[in-house]
Amino acid sequence: MPVSYNESCRVFRLDTMNTTYLIGIVGKENFLGQIYYGPAVPDDDMRFLMRLEDRPWTPDSNPRERASFYDAFPFEYPAWGGGSFREPCLRVQDAAGGGNCELFYESHTILPGKPALTGLPAAYGTPEQCDTLEIICRDPILQLRVSLLYTVFRDSDVICRSVHIKNDGDTPLSLTAVLSASLELDNMDFDVITLHGSWAREREMDRRPLAHGKQEAFSLRGISSHQYHPFLALCEHTATQEQGLAYGMSFVYSGNFLAQAELDQFEKVRAVMGIHPDGFCWYLEPGEVFQAPEVLLVCSENGLGGMSRAYHDLLRNHLIRGQQKHRPTLLNSWEACYFDFDHDKLLELGQEAAKSGIEMLVVDDGWFGQRYNETTSLGDWYVNEAKLPGGLKRLGDELNELGVKLGIWMEPEMISPDSNLYRTHPDYAMTLPSRAPTLARNQLILDLTRKEVRDCVYSQIAAVLRSAPIVYLKWDMNRPLTDLYSSALPRERQGEVYHRYMLGVYELQERLVTDFPDLLLENCCSGGGRFDAGMLYYSPQIWTSDNGEAIDRLSIQEATALAYPFSSMGAHVTCCPCHINGRITPFVTRGQVSIPGCFGYELDISKLTAEERAMIPAQLEAYLLYGPIFHMGDYYRLASCTKNHSYDAVMAVSKDKSQAAVLYVQVISRAYRRSLRLLLNGLDGNARYRECKSGETRSGAAWMHGGLLLKDVQADFHSELIVLERVEI
Ligand code: GLA
Numbered sequence: 001m002p003v004s005y006n007e008s009c010r011v012f013r014l015d016t017m018n019t020t021y022l023i024g025i026v027g028k029e030n031f032l033g034q035i036y037y038g039p040a041v042p043d044d045d046m047r048f049l050m051r052l053e054d055r056p057w058t059p060d061s062n063p064r065e066r067a068s069f070y071d072a073f074p075f076e077y078p079a080w081g082g083g084s085f086r087e088p089c090l091r092v093q094d095a096a097g098g099g100n101c102e103l104f105y106e107s108h109t110i111l112p113g114k115p116a117l118t119g120l121p122a123a124y125g126t127p128e129q130c131d132t133l134e135i136i137c138r139d140p141i142l143q144l145r146v147s148l149l150y151t152v153f154r155d156s157d158v159i160c161r162s163v164h165i166k167n168d169g170d171t172p173l174s175l176t177a178v179l180s181a182s183l184e185l186d187n188m189d190f191d192v193i194t195l196h197g198s199w200a201r202e203r204e205m206d207r208r209p210l211a212h213g214k215q216e217a218f219s220l221r222g223i224s225s226h227q228y229h230p231f232l233a234l235c236e237h238t239a240t241q242e243q244g245l246a247y248g249m250s251f252v253y254s255g256n257f258l259a260q261a262e263l264d265q266f267e268k269v270r271a272v273m274g275i276h277p278d279g280f281c282w283y284l285e286p287g288e289v290f291q292a293p294e295v296l297l298v299c300s301e302n303g304l305g306g307m308s309r310a311y312h313d314l315l316r317n318h319l320i321r322g323q324q325k326h327r328p329t330l331l332n333s334w335e336a337c338y339f340d341f342d343h344d345k346l347l348e349l350g351q352e353a354a355k356s357g358i359e360m361l362v363v364d365d366g367w368f369g370q371r372y373n374e375t376t377s378l379g380d381w382y383v384n385e386a387k388l389p390g391g392l393k394r395l396g397d398e399l400n401e402l403g404v405k406l407g408i409w410m411e412p413e414m415i416s417p418d419s420n421l422y423r424t425h426p427d428y429a430m431t432l433p434s435r436a437p438t439l440a441r442n443q444l445i446l447d448l449t450r451k452e453v454r455d456c457v458y459s460q461i462a463a464v465l466r467s468a469p470i471v472y473l474k475w476d477m478n479r480p481l482t483d484l485y486s487s488a489l490p491r492e493r494q495g496e497v498y499h500r501y502m503l504g505v506y507e508l509q510e511r512l513v514t515d516f517p518d519l520l521l522e523n524c525c526s527g528g529g530r531f532d533a534g535m536l537y538y539s540p541q542i543w544t545s546d547n548g549e550a551i552d553r554l555s556i557q558e559a560t561a562l563a564y565p566f567s568s569m570g571a572h573v574t575c576c577p578c579h580i581n582g583r584i585t586p587f588v589t590r591g592q593v594s595i596p597g598c599f600g601y602e603l604d605i606s607k608l609t610a611e612e613r614a615m616i617p618a619q620l621e622a623y624l625l626y627g628p629i630f631h632m633g634d635y636y637r638l639a640s641c642t643k644n645h646s647y648d649a650v651m652a653v654s655k656d657k658s659q660a661a662v663l664y665v666q667v668i669s670r671a672y673r674r675s676l677r678l679l680l681n682g683l684d685g686n687a688r689y690r691e692c693k694s695g696e697t698r699s700g701a702a703w704m705h706g707g708l709l710l711k712d713v714q715a716d717f718h719s720e721l722i723v724l725e726r727v728e729i
Contacts, residue, residue, distance in 0.1 A: 002015050003150070012133060016157045017155070030104045031105070032075065032135065033076055034076045035047055035050055037185065049186075055068075070082045070085075071085055077103060078182055080099060087262055087270060089177070089179035092139075092142060111133075113129075117162055121536075121538065123319045124319070130153040133150045144167060145165070147165075156310065160296055161295045163178065166290075167286050167287065172285050173283075174282065175284055178274060179258065179292070180273060181274065182272045187269050188236050190209075190236065190237065191208060191237050193233040193304075194216075194228065195228065195231055199526055199529070200546050201547065204559060205559045215261050220256050222480055228259075232260075233562070234269065240303050242302055242303045242305045246303055247307075248299075248300075251273050253532065254506075254532050254534035255498055275498075279498055281495025311565075315564060315565055315568070322539070328359035328407075329360070330572075331601045332602040342388065347398055350402055356620070363406070363407070365409050366387070369382065369419060376419060377419050379419040379446070381457075391468065392470065396469040406469055407472030408473060409476060411477065412460075414445060414479070417429075417439075428446055428447060430481070430484070438483050440478075441478050447487070448501050449489065450486065473512075475521060477526075509535075520539075521538060521539035522543060522598075523539040526546060528542065528560070533563075536564070542570060544570050544597065547578075548602055551585060553594075558637065566596040569596070570597060570598050571593070571594035571598060573602065576603075585717045593663065595619075595622055595626060630663075636652070641667045650662070651680060657684045661723050662678070662722040664719065664722060665720075666716070669716055675712055678710055679706075679708075681704055689727065690727045691723070691724055
């Protein structure tokens, strides 16, 4: 039973494959406390961990110190008020303006399966796969009903948490903070890991000792963002890639977020995650409900690698829809020609693709309206016939004749001030009354909180997709949200705009994947500015970064793989010298670094040397053969260039352990170095494996404990793709 309740000690237990999470009902008033989250334990009654006996602080025994109780109690879902000085998950303003909220356990149910979260992306599962615990708490004064939802999958080490709030009273309330999950842990000499970055430098890993006070990652840009990431890990300071305790929190949401860990006066850690309270205020009329997005919790005893593998499996098996869809190899027009193309140029690229065996041509930005540059036409989603006479239909048909599929780019959430859409409906843009709008990349955001605006964009997208044989859509989003205001909402609801915008985006993508079930959707946000589990619910792959340069990609892919499988990472061979950082890297390395992800090319093939062009069919073959090991297999990080400043190695082992692939990159060569010994991982120790190129055959144990010797090569940016296959003994 993954979910159970022990009436005698009033403890709920959630059991994943290898972990236990215990929640207790405490005292006469029925406070709900978090007792334990960690490696599996058989005991239900671990209430000693709440330290209620340390001081006579429970309200039952000492009403005089109620505030001190609030200050120390490990609340399962902490609300603001009554001495709750740490970061709360819930803040409520009542009709009179008061701000206290006290939640007490009321009832619970254990449901087979997992209820959907209305309007939001979330993990899914059948009654055979998972059970859900719903604990209902109430503030009896506010008549606020708070349902805490926990889903446990039988085949996973992830716990999915979310919160549903209802105003059962008869006066309106304002929710000024609704976070989705909170953890209460004893500090075990923790390090905290967050991801930070910028455009073209997404997701660099920051690992540092947890200090007293609050450490956080957040976004207030309306997107999960390039700058920080909706993910936070706490791990023992001594934890390594494969050993030690690690906790992860990952948010299934794509807008503003707060991920925070606080070490307090009692050496306790509170880690919270949810929609960022800044700019958030949800007005709840009597009878109305608010559903908070989901947080995915992991606890692993096998270091960061164990945590990552738990996330990869959960996302692939229970969250990403379309995971099983074929991901065609593609040639994208963006770095090949930017806005400068016409029908003939695209057809020429298509012919090159056909010759090399690339499956699809993606027509990126520039095929619509008067889009000759980035100042114009977002919102005018009809073909520029001057560039593409006969439209996408003619191009698609001609490509199909060559055996090449057609994909396109769109940026549906945007409107250019210089567009027919803006001239007709200036009010569709999100702007503040009586203030000049704040441009970014020359564009404004559509007010997707409004149904008529969503309908207008959707009908345009659907018409384009129906007009031509389009099998793939790259959905881009190229600016942060500013000027938050919706002309359709009253003053007291303006604090809902950020979240309502996200709900609008989700609704649009839901319509799209429902109406066009065969379409492959790839999300993008100036590269990886909205690479999150929320978007993965709609699109099985996301453009990882505009920076496709192989060496920079190593660290981007490493940190992305902390929480997401390689099958979700768009990875293309891009121009050289790289348009973003100017680096010159070998074509072989650019190909091999892209093979673990969703493979493609983003350059003008006709400008490659004959030698490079000749390598393309072999690269495509390698992707078809070994890409699936990375996409679907177990992930092991063997070495990180960000730590050793010299080389990088990542490995994947197929689920049946019959195949393994290692991507090794010598980033900087070292003079007079002996061959490098790389210990492999994840193999069956008793089976025998043959390294495909050399034919060397050894036991899995020998590959893992003896290792693989990599010869010294006198070159920077040198890469090798090493494949092992199990052989019958
Ligand atoms: C963004 C994307 C790029 C490309 C351009 C087109 O920057 O990340 O891949 O599509 O937009 O304008």
